[in-house]
């Protein structure tokens with residue numbers, strides 16, 4: 001059995017193999033103890049929130065966690081329904097709790113479940129905190145003999161109300177009711193099911209809204225290969241209508257987002273973040289730092305400059321962005337993998353809030369998402385294409401071999417272009433003579449080598465990626 005280890009966000013494991021009821025009953029109270037020791041402020045209620053997504057046995061694991069935390073002497077608020085992870089992070093903050101324990105495996109395939117720990121500030125706890133939980137696993141202290149109270153709560157009403165108040169909800173509702181815009185959403189069988197309709201109280205065309213713990217044989221990750229149904233439904237609608245349509249895609253626990261425009265183009269967060277920066281700065285008049293990770297598009301600093309906003313770059317992992325949000329005024333922090341969060345909200349990614357801001361951008365500008373992005377390309381005189389491929393690694397030796405190559409035989413030329421710079425903030429990011437870049441990086445969450453590239457055209461992106469693929473296989 002694999003040891004219990006907290007990775008990029010939470011402890012993940014295969015259900016009934018290394019993710020078991022016994023282990024959840026062991027980890028959850030230790031997490032509560034560490035939350036109490038590290039994060040509890042004087043005003044904290046001392047309560048621990050327990051939430052869950054829609055995976056196989058998620059609510060049963062949550063009940064086990066809740067009872068174990070209660071028996072350790074804590075008061076517990078156990079969710080009476082699945083909900084997006086950001087709804088639990090928000091509840092932790094709004095209810096002044098010690099934190100939240102969320103049973104979710106986010107975007108991983110159906111065999112997985114996980115346990116995320118959120119602090120009372122409303123975001124993921126730091127690696128120092130999860131290290132303390134791991135350390136306690138080796139030597140669990142005696143737990144209190146007096147059980148706390150266990151009550152149920154519904155996280156949805158406060159979450160929906162908070163999000164509604166953050167945008168011009170009436171303008172969005174009017175645009176939908178009058179048929180100016182039609183909204184589609186693919187919830188990937190996940191925890192956002194019914195969420196957008198509940199917030200908007202208008203018709204939203206939702207696909208993959210049933211609970212399917214096998215996720216149709218795929219994974220609840222907002223990638224084009226899993227979205228055939230959304231593309232089909234939007235295409236059929238577009239044939240009969242001339243109005244604007246917009247499709248949103250939320251991952252299994254609704255902290256990642258992607259979108260589809262009226263013409264059926266897939267828009268990753270590399271395109272959505274620039275649109276959001278413009279919307280928040282120009283139409284909402286907000287200021288603050290723009291945070292991107294090292295894999296973020298080169299257009300992001302250019303748009304930040306256009307609006308005189310400072311830019312900050314981090315390694316990959318939302319914890320770095322969230323950390324910065326705790327100390328700095330941030331406008332928006334976005335990751336290439338779809339996680340986008342806002343200084344106006346909690347230090348946490350929130351796909352539903354992103355969807356509302358994007359809807360507001362479309363409604364207020366009268367432009368389709370791709371039209372906004374094309375205009376931004378013109379305004380920054382910057383056009384690019386982007387793609388990523390993930391190569392599965394046969395074993396850890398393969399990883400060591402490739403790392404050795406990168407360290408000991410520095411690359412000077414890639415796809416017949418000279419390397420002009422190598423940034424090692426996270427992985428190896430090579431800037432090439434034609435202005436394009438290639439990032440070679442090992443995932444921190446799965447056994448894959450990620451290859452990322454941005455260049456002037458998709459053809460050049462593919463040349464860089466294919467070169468890297470051949471290099472890795474050599």
Ligand SMILES: O=P(O)(O)OC[C@H]1O[C@H](O)[C@H](O)[C@@H](O)[C@@H]1O
Pocket residue numbers: 008009106316317318319335337339442443444445446450
């Ligand atoms: O590329 P990886 O190391 O697998 O990380 C991919 C993603 O994993 C998790 O979802 C983290 O919370 C994200 O912040 C990160 O972007």
